[in-house]
Amino acid sequence: MNAKSVAEQNLVDAPIDRRAFLLCALASGAVLGAGELAAPAAAVPLGSNAETQSDTRFTFEARFYEKLPNRKIRCKLCPRECIVGDKERGYCGVRENRGGIYYTLVHSRVCAAHIDPIEKKPLFHYLPGTTAFSIATAGCNVNCKFCQNWDISQSRPEEIPAEYVSPHQAAAVALQYNCPTIAYTYSEPVVFAEYLMDTADAGHAAGVRSIVVSNGYMQHDSLVEAYGKMDAVKIDLKAFTESYYTKVVTGQLKPVLETLVTLCKMGKWTEIVYLVVPTLNDDDAEFRGLAQWVKANLGPDVPLHFTQFHPEYLLKNLPITPVPTLERAKAIADAEGLHYVYIGNVPGHPAQNTYCPQCRKMLVERAGFTASQMLIRKDSTCPFCRHKIPGIWHA
Amino acid sequence: MTDLRSQSRRNFLAQCLTGAVALGAGSVLCAEPEQATQGAKSTVVVARDPMLRGTGTVVDPRRMGALLDRAMQALFGGGHSAAASPENAIAAWRRIAGPGDTISLKVNTLGGRGIATNVDLVAAICVRLQQAGAKAANIVVWDRDSEEMERAGFRIAIGGDRVQCYGTDRVGYEDELSAWGSVGSRLSKILTRSSSVLINLPVLKDHDGAGVTIALKNIYGAIHNPNKYHPNGCDPYVADLNMLPEIRSRMKLAICDATTAMYEGGPGFKPEHSWKPNSLLVSQDLVAIDYTGWQMIERKRAEMGLKTLEAEKRAPHYIATAADGEHRLGHCDPSRIAVVEV
Numbered sequence: 004m005n006a007k008s009v010a011e012q013n014l015v016d017a018p019i020d021r022r023a024f025l026l027c028a029l030a031s032g033a034v035l036g037a038g039e040l041a042a043p044a045a046a047v048p049l050g051s052n053a054e055t056q057s058d059t060r061f062t063f064e065a066r067f068y069e070k071l072p073n074r075k076i077r078c079k080l081c082p083r084e085c086i087v088g089d090k091e092r093g094y095c096g097v098r099e100n101r102g103g104i105y106y107t108l109v110h111s112r113v114c115a116a117h118i119d120p121i122e123k124k125p126l127f128h129y130l131p132g133t134t135a136f137s138i139a140t141a142g143c144n145v146n147c148k149f150c151q152n153w154d155i156s157q158s159r160p161e162e163i164p165a166e167y168v169s170p171h172q173a174a175a176v177a178l179q180y181n182c183p184t185i186a187y188t189y190s191e192p193v194v195f196a197e198y199l200m201d202t203a204d205a206g207h208a209a210g211v212r213s214i215v216v217s218n219g220y221m222q223h224d225s226l227v228e229a230y231g232k233m234d235a236v237k238i239d240l241k242a243f244t245e246s247y248y249t250k251v252v253t254g255q256l257k258p259v260l261e262t263l264v265t266l267c268k269m270g271k272w273t274e275i276v277y278l279v280v281p282t283l284n285d286d287d288a289e290f291r292g293l294a295q296w297v298k299a300n301l302g303p304d305v306p307l308h309f310t311q312f313h314p315e316y317l318l319k320n321l322p323i324t325p326v327p328t329l330e331r332a333k334a335i336a337d338a339e340g341l342h343y344v345y346i347g348n349v350p351g352h353p354a355q356n357t358y359c360p361q362c363r364k365m366l367v368e369r370a371g372f373t374a375s376q377m378l379i380r381k382d383s384t385c386p387f388c389r390h391k392i393p394g395i396w397h398a
Numbered sequence: 399m400t401d402l403r404s405q406s407r408r409n410f411l412a413q414c415l416t417g418a419v420a421l422g423a424g425s426v427l428c429a430e431p432e433q434a435t436q437g438a439k440s441t442v443v444v445a446r447d448p449m450l451r452g453t454g455t456v457v458d459p460r461r462m463g464a465l466l467d468r469a470m471q472a473l474f475g476g477g478h479s480a481a482a483s484p485e486n487a488i489a490a491w492r493r494i495a496g497p498g499d500t501i502s503l504k505v506n507t508l509g510g511r512g513i514a515t516n517v518d519l520v521a522a523i524c525v526r527l528q529q530a531g532a533k534a535a536n537i538v539v540w541d542r543d544s545e546e547m548e549r550a551g552f553r554i555a556i557g558g559d560r561v562q563c564y565g566t567d568r569v570g571y572e573d574e575l576s577a578w579g580s581v582g583s584r585l586s587k588i589l590t591r592s593s594s595v596l597i598n599l600p601v602l603k604d605h606d607g608a609g610v611t612i613a614l615k616n617i618y619g620a621i622h623n624p625n626k627y628h629p630n631g632c633d634p635y636v637a638d639l640n641m642l643p644e645i646r647s648r649m650k651l652a653i654c655d656a657t658t659a660m661y662e663g664g665p666g667f668k669p670e671h672s673w674k675p676n677s678l679l680v681s682q683d684l685v686a687i688d689y690t691g692w693q694m695i696e697r698k699r700a701e702m703g704l705k706t707l708e709a710e711k712r713a714p715h716y717i718a719t720a721a722d723g724e725h726r727l728g729h730c731d732p733s734r735i736a737v738v739e740v
Contacts, residue, residue: 073663075606083629088606089666090508096625146626148582157623161543161567253629317575317582 074103097142128394139189170205310347440683445469507550514550579638609714685728
């Protein structure tokens with residue numbers, strides 16, 4: 004595991020807001036002080052940095068759509084298959100029909116950027132102890148009532164400040180800050196697929212990998228093409244019932260399960276996060292059904308993270324997930340034969356560590372988002388019993 | 399000018415029925431709860447001026463002002479005089495807003511100049527509001543985006559002792575969410591901080607998802623995430639949105655600009671699918687105005703040989719939802735709507 008430089012440590016620990024970081028990373032490399040963007044209380048004339056709907060820098064013809072009569076289009080990016088009339092946008096809010104041509108409005112339009120430990124994604128079996136230059140645009144193709152990034156995921160791009168970050172610039176920043184990976188995260192990368200693909204290409208050309216944190220709610224072709232460029236994928240599987248997906252997520256479960264199967268067939272390193280929301284998706288039958296499905300369709304070695312919910316957005320009335328609930332979920336998944344079941348958002352819990360499924364020795368010790376000890380050998384085996392530990396452990 | 403006073407309400411409804419299966423369908427779709435106030439009716443004034451554009455294509459601002467006055471007088475009393483008096487019109491406006499009010503006029507400019515709220519209509523409203531005692535600087539004409547407003551013919555005006563005119567893009571949305579039912583949105587600060595009275599100024603057009611987009615859906619321009627509320631024909635989102643207390647407490651009047659309307663291809667402007675009713679629909683019941691406007695669109699569709707919106711699987715079910723027992727935002731049962739033609 005590489006020791007962090009002082010500058011890198013400061014970036015990880017400093018309470019810098021996302022936009023300030025991006026500004027400094029692009030301009031000078033020096034860390035600026037954090038500061039909230041002022042919200043004008045009265046109407047003001049347009050400033051030179053104001054984002055407008057007509058900002059052509061960010062607007063490119065979209066991929067994954069088909070033209071229909073009367074200047075309509077059908078988006079083919081995700082299972083919603085929005086049929087979008089002229090001057091309208093898709094559900095995601097970041098793709099717009101203009102005269103029968105569908106455009107992405109967010110190419111290179113980064114509204115959130117930060118350097119995060121890879122464990123924060125969470126990806127536990129991918130380059131532990133390293134950092135990822137994490138970026139996002141506005142938009143999302145679902146509307147989870149518990150979204151902690153709703154201020155950007157549920158906004159239209161012109162409503163939130165953003166910076167122009169070209170794919171090459173993103174790769175350059177990752178290199179500058181010794182991040183072996185660019186992470187597409189925070190909002191929903193499906194909706195900025197074009198930017199994701201171009202940035203992944205630029206990153207790979209520069210020796211920087213790419214990972215995505217996604218809801219997996221996408222169509223097969225866009226999945227294969229966009230996430231085919233990823234070096235690892237983390238999918239948020241919100242629940243294991245269609246009713247939850249309908250009522251709480253405004254999405255569908257089945258396409259997400261299909262995404263997971265496809266990723267497995269593609270050989271993509273994949274980890275799954277299941278956010279446990281009290282009273283809504285926390286019963287034993289659901290945990291058991293989920294674990295059985297994962298084992299049968301993806302195999303026992305796919306890491307499954309049960310993470311703790313915190314009240315947010317439209318679910319502020321629910322309590323934090325009790326730790327015993329998470330432990331119960333883990334116990335059920337363990338009993339069903341899954342090898343790598345974690346508990347997330349509970350710093351210090353022993354279920355954040357990685358253990359060899361054969362000899363039960365601890366292989367990776369984690370404290371919060373920090374991997375403090377990593378014992379897995381270069382050949383990805385357990386140092387104690389030589390059992391193969393699946394994952395991408397070394398650069 | 400055709401004397402519309404001779405047309406009784408029965409004749410008007412009969413016209414709606416001719417070739418318009420929709421009215422029957424609308425009645426089925428708009429079954430109101432039994433508990434609705436018995437005998438209470440909502441009035442929708444349909445004011446027409448066939449010579450609104452004279453012999454040309456451009457609206458005559460003076461005739462627009464007269465049309466507006468006639469509509470307001472008919473809604474708030476004063477009889478069906480062919481020529482409404484300015485005094486009566488001003489008195490009508492005093493029922494809406496007074497000297498201490500901050501008044502916002504939510505226009506609709508998304509479709510572009512061809513199908514946007516008419517600038518002359520808005521100007522006439524601003525004149526009458528000031529004559530009723532409102533200060534110019536306390537009146538704001540607004541929509542989501544300033545550029546869209548400019549493309550529709552509005553001139554952005556910020557500050558000074560004049561009617562204000564700008565989009566939410568200039569001030570932003572509230573940080574906190576406002577939620578009701580299926581809707582959770584950030585509201586335009588123009589609505590929340592510059593309005594004690596909200597006047598809804600939609601246009602009359604069909605919508606490829608919702609069926610129609612008139613007064614109730616015009617409020618989509620007040621929130622930060624309207625794109626999240628288009629599934630299922632915008633139902634129940636349109637109704638739930640209009641239940642937000644910040645909106646419901648301020649909404650006083652809707653004047654639907656039906657000088658130019660669209661029956662197909664909305665929301666963007668399709669001139670080949672537009673027609674010129676040269677009308678205003680005015681009501682304090684947004685559900686009733688939406689229902690009435692919907693029937694106008696269905697009648698035109700029938701004239702043009704098009705299927706009903708129901709047959710095209712895009713009937714505006716949100717209208718019935720807005721009238722149901724949970725929302726009670728107004729009436730969509732034609733037996734509870736008094737359509738007054740002037």
